[in-house]
């Protein structure tokens with residue numbers, strides 16, 4: 001039984017409170033919106049900002065309408081771990097359904113997407129602590145190690161993506177825990193400071209002339225005579241095109257998207273500042289970390305190397321830091337008993353969006369352009385898909401993506417309220433205990 005930890009943490013993302021690097025995104029002035037914009041983007045996270053940058057650079061008049069504060073969705077709450085997110089794309093189910101060629105093309109495109117974002121950050125000089133630190137994925141059960149190696153071998157036949165096998169005997173060079181049974185290192189994966197990346201995107205978009213408008217929830221979009229009227233409280237704007245970039249925060253205003261997404265809350269904690277030897281006793285090479293459990297956790301040192309940032313599932317309805325901070329801390333201490341006396345300074349959560357086929361989706365529905373459903377791996381994907389959807393609006397051939405070939409399906413009688421999640425979580429809990 002682990003001790004209950006004191007609840008003196010700040011309930012806010014570490015990234016925004018991190019005053020030593022002043023990452024808090026600036027507050028944007030409320031623009032007096034014009035009557036017309038070429039493109040209205042609904043949602044001010046990575047997807048929306050990335051799309052806005054591509055569109056204003058092409059000379060279009062662009063307004064980004066954000067319900068709350070810009071970036072206050074998942075984009076400044078994320079762990080900032082960056083990789084190609086092959087995720088379940090290699091799964092045989094997808095191959096059976098869509099064919100090997102299509103799935104392999106998507107795997108290759110995922111690597112290209114990751115490379116694109118790294119190059120974009122460097123070319124634009126975005127100061128966001130980009131580190132190509134690599135990622136260790138630990139086998140959480142003895143049976144999982146062989147599967148990890150198999151997966152890496154299969155991937156290597158499709159893409160040039162280096163992976164290093166780490167046997168159980170070698171794993172202490174990668175992770176200071178006895179709870180793993182070997183693992184794989186993906187040395188080319190990376191990490192960013194998500195709020196600094198977001199601030200960089202906002203600065204570029206605003207400098208290039210995009211109108212970034214906060215506190216403006218969109219209530220409804222009507223299509224008439226080939227144009228759209230976008231309604232928000234106390235006003236409306238006409239647009240040639242509309243992009244929906246609302247991901248895990250998609251609400252009833254866009255029920256056609258809501259019913260295709262499974263919103264899930266993900267949570268994180270940040271420890272107090274720790275000496276270098278304690279940080280390295282967790283992550284000797286200062287990498288990002290994940291594992292093979294179904295209800296997996298992820299963790300990394302903060303960019304300044306002083307804290308451990310640890311994330312995983314959240315509990316209950318709504319944002320319940322009292323529940324998830326305790327759960328995550330207990331999980332962390334089970335993996336790393338050396339952290340038993342460590343204080344938690346921050347706890348926060350945010351919404352991600354899963355899809356029924358575990359694939360992110362991009363395209364056009366009811367005349368509305370959209371990019372969403374990143375299934376928890378959205379830092380790279382949202383930036384890349386935001387650019388792609390903008391290229392589609394511009395009618396450019398570069399807007400073509402293999403991901404538009406996967407139909408974006410909901411389920412009969414499902415309207416966007418994932419009532420089935422608690423049962424699925426219980427099942428995953430059992431499977432994790434049994435090592436299935």
Ligand SMILES: Cc1cc2nc3c(=O)[nH]c(=O)nc-3n(C[C@H](O)[C@H](O)[C@H](O)COP(=O)(O)OP(=O)(O)OC[C@H]3O[C@@H](n4cnc5c(N)ncnc54)[C@H](O)[C@@H]3O)c2cc1C
Nearest residue numbers: 043045046047067073074075078079080081218350378379
């Ligand atoms: C705790 C946590 C940890 C994560 N860790 C990682 C990680 O380590 N690596 C990784 O790759 N991914 C991670 N993710 C996922 C990643 O952060 C997201 O996939 C990504 O940020 C999605 O960006 P987005 O712009 O599409 O959506 P968001 O950033 O969520 O933005 C959507 C915005 O739409 C706005 N909105 C919704 N409805 C309306 C409306 N009607 N009108 C106006 N605005 C509206 C919302 O207010 C919100 O600001 C994590 C997510 C969370 C929550």
